[in-house]
Amino acid sequence: MEKVLGRLTVFFEKPLWIGVFECISMGKLSVCKVTLGVEPKDYEIYDFVLKNYYRLQFSPAVATDVKEVGCNPKRVQREGRKQV
Secondary structure (H helix, E strand, O other), X not given: OOOEEEEEEEEEEOOEEEEEEEXXXXXXXEEEEEEEEOOOOHHHHHHHHHHHHHHOOOOOOEEOOOOOOXXXXXXXXXXXXXXX
């Protein structure tokens, strides 16, 4: 089964707010930049993603390395104690 990773980063670039969508699929990275205008609220971003995600024009895919996110060390300790 294929694992797809998606990420949205929102930042302020005078005078507008910008959103950068990243999509990593099969070890390839595609990105899309969107101008959001005035400071968006969380619910406005959520609504935008639901309505417009499939209309976004992503860049051509580029090969990338996918890093595994580290686990919380306390959680690893706790799970280790449970197994013993």
